[in-house]
Amino acid sequence: MRVPDHLGVIPDGNRRWAIDKGMTKEKGYDSGLNPGLEVFKLCEGLGIKELTFYGFTADNTKRPKIQRLAFTKACIDAVELLAKENADLLVIGNTNSNMFPKELIPYTGTRRRFGDGGVKVNFLVNYDWKWDIGNIISEEGDIKTPINLLKSKDISRVDLIIRWGGRRRLSGFLPLQAVYSDFYIIEDYWPDFRREHFNEAINWYDKQDITLGG
């Protein structure tokens, strides 16, 4: 079986899940923690080398404050949970912003080994695709800042992206690492994660003809 070297996870649908359960939207994020840990362990078991979670984006921080605080806390908790595993962790996002949680600063800059190390886990926090590529296009179509390097240069090409919550879009997820990625959409919301979702995506990927654009 050919497993992806690098799996991207877009854990969407937390708010819709909360509403369906009769809760307010911000109550949905906490229930995304266990799914994240479970996906990590499944990747570990399969020998997947790299795993990137789409935490939250700069776009997301424009939502009501109560939601912003809830998804920020969930990301902090998720990174701290993963730091108890055997993993090589890196948090990537715009740290020059109040929206970046100070608790996660120690995880930025250089990948850190936890436990015996293992899966490279990237966690996108206050991520912004325009920030990532250095704002090469402004709304006016001209250059705002010079480009140096891709800010996410430590994240490699993504082979398979699994998105929960039924939407069929990238929503700004690592546009340059995703150019050749295969997309697999799970209709269920992320808090309703089941191991079968992961397995069906992995089995589907095994059957794809990977050409990298050729």
Place this chain on the structure above:
Amino acid sequence: MRVPDHLGVIPDGNRRWAIDKGMTKEKGYDSGLNPGLEVFKLCEGLGIKELTFYGFTADNTKRPKIQRLAFTKACIDAVELLAKENADLLVIGNTNSNMFPKELIPYTGTRRRFGDGGVKVNFLVNYDWKWDIGNIISEEGDIKTPINLLKSKDISRVDLIIRWGGRRRLSGFLPLQAVYSDFYIIEDYWPDFRREHFNEAINWYDKQDITLGG
């Protein structure tokens, strides 16, 4: 009904279609011409403002020469067919390469009006996402050339991308214009295009909650 302002079309599956018909792979491209014209007319009818066809990429030109000649000819023919319609045409791709057909040079650089004008039609020919973004990342992860502007700056954000042929990937299609695009996959091969494919994608798009990352 909310229709996309800008529709992207990835007309895949020509070679698999030809094999299924007992033909050699390169025989599949010619049968993609009518579908292209039909999609154009459907867009015209619905008031879609911009339409981008994924013609061929620099990656594709590494295929056997007989295939390369066939898909290049199909792209020339497609552009010349569209130039008989009421459309504002622009061909975008790396013209500094022998792989770019000289017949299409007159369509590059500035958008040209044909007939009374109408739908903005972009045709990607010898397109290369790395060329488009100015090679900001080389294989070694460092800068190869300075960035000026996105070479496809005259192509706007894509709302909906329809891909024929069952594959669920972008294959390097306009990575920065596609960051918020919705993807709709048609299992049938492009030469088996039916108007219902288009309609089901448009109807599906109408039901999506468009947030542009928010």
